[in-house]
Amino acid sequence: MTGRAGPRGGWVGLVVALCALCFLADEASGIKFRMFPQLNQKECVSESVSENQWELVLESVEANFRKNAKRNLTDQEIAVRLASFRRPVLIEIGFLTMSPNPSDQTMKPVDYVITDDRGNMLSTRTSITQEEVEWKSHVGGKGPYTICFTANKEFGVVEVDLSYFHINVPEAVGTKHMKHSAELSEEDLRDMKPVLTDEELKYFAKEEHILELKGDMRKVGTAVYQAYYEQQHIKQIMNRQHRGIWQFAVKVKILGSVEAFSIVLCSIIQYICVRRLFRGKKSGSVRGGLV
Numbered sequence: 001m002t003g004r005a006g007p008r009g010g011w012v013g014l015v016v017a018l019c020a021l022c023f024l025a026d027e028a029s030g031i032k033f034r035m036f037p038q039l040n041q042k043e044c045v046s047e048s049v050s051e052n053q054w055e056l057v058l059e060s061v062e063a064n065f066r067k068n069a070k071r072n073l074t075d076q077e078i079a080v081r082l083a084s085f086r087r088p089v090l091i092e093i094g095f096l097t098m099s100p101n102p103s104d105q106t107m108k109p110v111d112y113v114i115t116d117d118r119g120n121m122l123s124t125r126t127s128i129t130q131e132e133v134e135w136k137s138h139v140g141g142k143g144p145y146t147i148c149f150t151a152n153k154e155f156g157v158v159e160v161d162l163s164y165f166h167i168n169v170p171e172a173v174g175t176k177h178m179k180h181s182a183e184l185s186e187e188d189l190r191d192m193k194p195v196l197t198d199e200e201l202k203y204f205a206k207e208e209h210i211l212e213l214k215g216d217m218r219k220v221g222t223a224v225y226q227a228y229y230e231q232q233h234i235k236q237i238m239n240r241q242h243r244g245i246w247q248f249a250v251k252v253k254i255l256g257s258v259e260a261f262s263i264v265l266c267s268i269i270q271y272i273c274v275r276r277l278f279r280g281k282k283s284g285s286v287r288g289g290l291v
Contacts, residue, residue, distance in 0.1 A: 030236060031162040034100055035110070037151040047165045048117075048143030049089065057169055061085050064191040086184065087192055090170045091122070091135035091145055094163040096236055098129075099156075105244050108158040111150040116140050130237065132230075139184060143167055163236040 035043050049057075065081050066073060097108045109127040114135065116122055122138055122145075125131070145167055151158045 030164070033160055033162075035149065035151040035158045035160060037153045037156070037158070041153070042148055042150050043160070044146050044148040045162060045165060046144040046146040047167050048145065049167045049169055053169060054142045057087070058082050058085070060193070061191040064193060065187075068190060081187075081191075085191065086139050086141055086188055087169060088136070088184075089138055089140050089145075090168040091133065091138065092164065092166045092168065093133040093135075093147055094131070094165075094230075094236075096130040096161050096163070098159050098161065100159040103247055105247060106155075108155050109152070110158060110160065111152075113148050113150075115146050115148070117143050117145065161236050 031045065033043065035041075048054075061082060062078055065078065091114065093114070097110055099106060099108055107129050109129050111124070111126040112128060112131070113124040114122045114133065116138065117140060122135055123133065147165065149160055
């Protein structure tokens with residue numbers, strides 16, 4: 001039985017990664033909007049943990065809660081427990097700013113503030129044109145989590161390209177996210193552990209095998225999310241750079257044409273002036289000979 005755990009675990013991990021990619025392709029999409037600071041200086045965007053992911057989390061919480069209660073629980077008790085559950089969350093944000101006019105390559109800095117579902121400020125920075133946020137030091141619930149941008153009137157209209165904004169629930173038990181355990185109750189730490197199903201027990205001899213495998217699967221899912229959104233942000237940065245390069249190329253082409261035309265024009269003028277100069281000298285020589 002133990003010998004079968006390795007290959008099956010590898011296939012399961014691969015399937016989870018592919019499913020995560022398919023899910024991302026449907027859900028993740030960049031948001032681009034314009035800010036008109038003369039009318040409204042502040043714009044906010046909110047995001048929560050995905051419904052599917054949070055439902056899986058609550059299923060584990062409920063199963064662990066029932067298992068450790070060792071008695072029949074009422075629906076009210078379960079609802080209260082699920083509502084009070086808190087765990088480490090990973091907030092990932094990537095954005096950049098630019099002018100809505102492709103020919104305008106001036107910087108358009110903005111200020112931003114990130115808050116949690118209770119309105120507590122998590123992070124803030126000023127005068128930013130490009131940023132990637134990976135906020136790990138927070139223990140909270142499903143959300144929503146909000147990022148608010150503030151534009152300065154002196155820079156005019158600003159286009160904000162939000163490459164990605166994702167709230168993830170990474171594997172916490174036994175990982176670097178475990179350092180937040182001081183902010184978690186014993187019940188939260190207990191209920192975050194993966195839950196075994198009857199189907200899984202058919203293929204594995206020990207519970208430790210399944211728990212280890214499910215922990216690895218969660219880590220793979222987190223890595224897939226991070227890699228995908230990093231690619232999204234890099235793509236947006238490249239688009240902005242390509243736009244700047246294209247504008248620079250157009251300017252170089254125009255200036256080159258003007259320079260070439262100026263050289264040709266100067267050559268023609270120089271030719272005419274030299275020709276007139278020698279024509280004048282030749283006429284003077286002929287007149288001197290006749291005299």
